[in-house]
Amino acid sequence: MTSIQKPPxxxxxxxxxxxGLTKRDYxxxxxxxxxxxxxxxxxxxxxxAFWELDLAPHRxxxxxxxxxxxxxxxxxxxxxxGFNGVHGRMPALATGANAANKDLAYIGISGDxxxxxxxxxxxxHAIRRNVNILYVLENNGVYGLTKGQFSASADVGSKxxxxxxxxxxxxxxxxxxxxxxxxxxxxxxxxxxxxLVPILKAGLRHTGFALIDVISPCVSFNDxxxxxxxxxxxxxxxHEIAPVDFVPLRREINxxxxxxxxxxxxxxxxxxxxxxxxxxxYAPTDRDAAYAYVRQCQMKGEVVTxxxxxxxxxxxxxxxxxxxxxxxxELPFEALCPGSAALAELMEEFR
Numbered sequence: 001m002t003s004i005q006k007p008p009x010x011x012x013x014x015x016x017x018x019x020g021l022t023k024r025d026y027x028x029x030x031x032x033x034x035x036x037x038x039x040x041x042x043x044x045x046x047x048x049a050f051w052e053l054d055l056a057p058h059r060x061x062x063x064x065x066x067x068x069x070x071x072x073x074x075x076x077x078x079x080x081x082g083f084n085g086v087h088g089r090m091p092a093l094a095t096g097a098n099a100a101n102k103d104l105a106y107i108g109i110s111g112d113x114x115x116x117x118x119x120x121x122x123x124x125h126a127i128r129r130n131v132n133i134l135y136v137l138e139n140n141g142v143y144g145l146t147k148g149q150f151s152a153s154a155d156v157g158s159k160x161x162x163x164x165x166x167x168x169x170x171x172x173x174x175x176x177x178x179x180x181x182x183x184x185x186x187x188x189x190x191x192x193x194x195x196l197v198p199i200l201k202a203g204l205r206h207t208g209f210a211l212i213d214v215i216s217p218c219v220s221f222n223d224x225x226x227x228x229x230x231x232x233x234x235x236x237x238x239h240e241i242a243p244v245d246f247v248p249l250r251r252e253i254n255x256x257x258x259x260x261x262x263x264x265x266x267x268x269x270x271x272x273x274x275x276x277x278x279x280x281x282y283a284p285t286d287r288d289a290a291y292a293y294v295r296q297c298q299m300k301g302e303v304v305t306x307x308x309x310x311x312x313x314x315x316x317x318x319x320x321x322x323x324x325x326x327x328x329x330e331l332p333f334e335a336l337c338p339g340s341a342a343l344a345e346l347m348e349e350f351r
Contacts, residue, residue, distance in 0.1 A: 018054040026051045028078040032071065038190035038216030039068060039138050043075045045193050046107075046136075049200035050077060060105040061097055065090040065119060068144040068218075069111030069137075088119025091126035094133050095317070101329040102318050105204060106133040113143045116152035116171045127180045130208040132316045134200070137173050137211065138190075140218040148220070172298075174308060177211045178291045183314040184210035185290070186307045190217070195277070199307060208316045215303060278306035285310065 014022040026047045031040050050060070057079040064070035066087035073082055081104065085093045094108050115123045115137050126133070141154040150158075153173065154166045177185045184206040188196040196214065203210035276297050284290065290309040297304040328336070 017051055019056060021051065021057075023047055023051045025079075026057065026077050028073075028075040031075050033068060034218075034220045036219040037068070038140065038214075038218070039072050040075070041190040041193065042136065042138055042196070042214055042216055043072055045190075045196040045200055046072075046076045048193070049197050049204065052197070053201055053204060055105060055204070059103070060107060061101075062107050062109065063090050063094045063097070064109045065111075065114040066145075067111040067114045068140075069109055069114060072109045072136075072138065073107075088114055088117070088122055090114070091119065091122040091131070091135075095126055095129060095131050098131050098133065098317065099323075099328065101327045102132065102323070103327050106131075107204070108133050108135045110135065110137050111144075111151075112137065112139045112141060112153040112173070113151040116173060116176075120152075120171070124176075124180055127177055127182045127209050127211070129317045130181075130183055130314060130320070132208055132318070133210070134203045134206075135209060135211045136200070137213050138216040139173065139213055140216050141170075142218050144218050144220060148218070172294070173211065173213045174294055175291060178287055178294070178309060181287075182211050182309070183208040183311040184307075185309040186211070187213040187215070187303070187305045189215045189303075189305060192305070195305060202307060202310075206310065206312075208311075208314050215305075276302040276304045278304060278308065282306070284308055287311075 014024065016022055028043075031037075031043065033039055050057075057077040058081075060077055061081040061083070062073040062077065063082070064073045064084050066085075070084055073084065083093055083097070090108055090110055094106055097104075098106055110119070110123075123135075126135070139153055141151055141158065142160075143149045143151055148160060150160060150166045150168075152171045154168075155170055156166060156168070158166050160166070174185055174187050184203055186199045186203065188199050190196070199212055203212050278284070278293075282293075284307050287309055294304055294308065324331070
């Protein structure tokens with residue numbers, strides 16, 4: 001599949017946005033993720049959001065780190081700028097790119113392993129600087145590329161593919177962002193496109209760091225012992241010729257539409273996740289109240305989703321540092337390096 005390009009077929013009746021572009025113009029390469037992976041649902045929501053916002057793909061920059069989540073940037077807006085960095089270092093790359101050209105729309109795609117373990121310090125400082133970026137954290141609780149070890153977001157008591165329970169408390173990216181002063185904090189579920197698309201649009205239009213924690217189920221490491229397609233069954237009934245692994249096909253999880261604030265979703269392994277949507281009268285401008293509400297839902301075994309907090313009056317990194325109005329990337333060499341005479345004059349002022 002990796003060698004097959006997506007057919008560039010354009011139906012003449014496809015709806016166009018204000019730029020004259022169809023949703024196909026916001027797509028990327030064919031996905032090579034596991035069938036039914038929640039990350040592909042996130043990709044579909046991103047395509048929908050950017051198309052509805054009339055965002056010119058060449059005016060956007062996509063950045064990612066390492067992990068299954070890092071592949072997402074290849075699957076949308078193929079005409080955009082992009083950079084795939086080393087594990088956990090994407091926030092620093094985004095900070096540098098934004099410092100050089102603040103006129104681009106920045107989209108960071110990361111995972112719970114990439115952001116909450118090796119990249120935790122990088123994430124914290126990007127939040128502290130209020131870098132203007134839409135930061136999508138695809139959260140599945142495991143390291144998918146390295147065969148399902150627990151990540152820092154795995155819940156206590158959750159079991160690995162080997163049946164080993166996790167005993168360490170998780171890092172909640174929403175609570176982390178709220179405590180660090182993030183100016184836009186939201187959470188959603190990859191199977192709830194109706195909710196996720198508006199949140200992505202709001203995050204992209206926000207000036208400052210917009211963290212969206214997306215619960216995105218991993219279909220490859222939730223098998224069970226009774227399945228004849230499980231890892232344990234396969235490894236006791238085969239003769240290994242070469243090191244291979246088996247990834248069973250799964251259907252994409254979709255939450256469906258419901259008027260209820262509480263939605264119960266059954267995962268592939270039979271476990272239940274309860275998503276609590278914020279009420280219509282919820283006020284997302286009180287940071288302390290947002291933190292308390294998230295904790296309250298956690299105590300009831302619920303995962304709260306929706307726009308949890310926003311500070312529309314916050315100043316982003318450029319405002320705090322007083323940078324010039326013109327993007328640094330557009331300044332001529334003479335303005336960036338005025339020469340030794342100008343440096344000597346500047347030094348004289350501080351003597």
